[in-house]
Amino acid sequence: MADVAARARNSARAAALSRVSDALWRRPSLLLLALVVPPLLWLGIVYLGSLFALLAHSFFSIDEFSGLVKYELTLKTYAELFRASNFDILVRTILMASAVTVAAAVVAFPIAYFAARHARGRWKAAFYLGVMLPLWSSYLVRVYSWKLILAKEGILNWVFETLRLTWLLEAYLSVPGIGGNSLSVSWTGTFLVFLYIWLPFMILPVQAALERVPPSMLEASGDLGARPGQTVRNVVLPLALPGIAAGSIFTFSLTMGDYIIPQIVGTSARMIGQAVYQFQGTAGNIPLAAAFAVVPVVVMGFYLTLARRTGAFDAL
Template identity: 60%
Template sequence: MAIPAPDPLHQHGLPTAGIRRRLASLLYRRQTLLLLLLLTPPLLWFGVVYLGSLLALLMQSFYTFDDFTMAVTPELTLANFRAIADPANPLFGANIDIVLRTLGMAAAVTVACALIAFPIAYYMARYARGWQKGFFYIAVMAPMWASYIVKAYSWTVILAKGGIVYWLVQALGLNAVLEAVLSLPVVGGSSLSTSNLGRFMVFTYIWLPFMILPIQAALERVPLSLLQASSDLGARPAQTFRTVMLPLAFPGVVAGSIFTFSLTLGDFIVPQLVGPSGLFIGNYVYTMQGAVGNIPMAAAFTVVPVLLISLYLALARRLGAFDAL
């Protein structure tokens, strides 16, 4: 029979149970101390790693880049920010075009995801029962388990000429319609895989689950008694949806838009693989940092999505989106 090792606390005359009891009693009485002990490790990690890296990035955005020697020197300058925000700067036009292109795509993807996600989330919340609800949950979350890179590369094959989309268009006799759409200036491209429309389709597919789940959660919290009261008061189904259901579910839409908007704003893989050659913010930062080596300019440009997302989060908070997360 094995003999347990002696407790070192007992060897020194310190009763283990008594110490644990006093420590538990102290933490029970001092809830603030308990909360501090629980939050200190993650807050240290957040403050040192995340905020520290952001501050280091912000500091590098004021550094100077020598175009001749390709060297970065710690000489503080505002030239990088002038290239983004000063209309008198020669680079302002190209830089603002990148920002507006990215913003337009992020807004379009967010609206499309909301329009597609709402009917799915509404059916999940109000009509799906038992195995149906489980099936919908798995169907929505299954694409999130696949590799992001694999999905992006798969779409380049799906949208290419000779792919399944072109086969379906040809089978339905919609070739002329597709060619007319691709000829539009806003779409731009000789095929779906090299057009803004193809890029928009890929973004919408990839971020759609991030919109469905918050809307579904918001709809689940809408009391059925409110809908029944609206019907008892003579409101038609369309009126009930417009005046009761939609306002109560709107924070869920805004909560989902936080994901779709911010993820599209900072993505650089999909714009690299699908669509025309126009740069997005993520592509520009990647090119400046990797191919060119202009880290100060890349750091300055990363401030743009940080500011845009901060403003968006402030607006979302006023609309009650955080309550729906």
């Protein structure tokens, strides 16, 4: 008896399911809606909603006496961005992001070129994993490793000492702007850590772009009398450019928004990320924090429009 009842229940369920399925078949838009609505609801409410809240806050201001947020539309907070101390933060951050991006492209290119054109089989897998593992492994731990490296008693100073080159390091550190008391509190230190952390983001798209270059094209270039250097400059580089542009989106954007690396390694001068963090936290000035945060969004907007022209999005 129980068996029959169970079977009846099962077939009723199957019938209901197939009715739903038929309805979906007759109206494919229904299926599409069922697929696309849940993720859109989530991203629309959680993400876009939050972005909107941020944007809204940047048009409010803080009351100087009570320290509370005044919910009145004003551009006062944006005007504050152009005060010398705040404007310095913006300039400094964008300079750092540009320097990191250029350096990452230079260091990444040979790795990507070798992995794309010369590595085969086992080596290819090794190169691939060699880039993927650091990319996905812990960001904080990798930053931490540089704290160990750059520390006064750490391995880098030890290497310089063993090679009797401490004078060279000290001469370098006395250069104003890039130097400092020690590497771990200098802009060079911050720069090195940024380069280290974001490098894999540059290697992968460049490698993907180089893999799409047909070998016959390089052979043709050689047959037409180009020296290897000329081939690289006139054939390979232009074809790799979309990949470099794609990678630069990541290195630039990630450097601009980071607040942890300059906090742990570097001088006391702040970057945008730190300013955002401090204004929203200890200072409790959410409008100014929001206005600061809008800057990278706007810069990235321009950057993405430029990058689209080079075909970077097809290289992602």
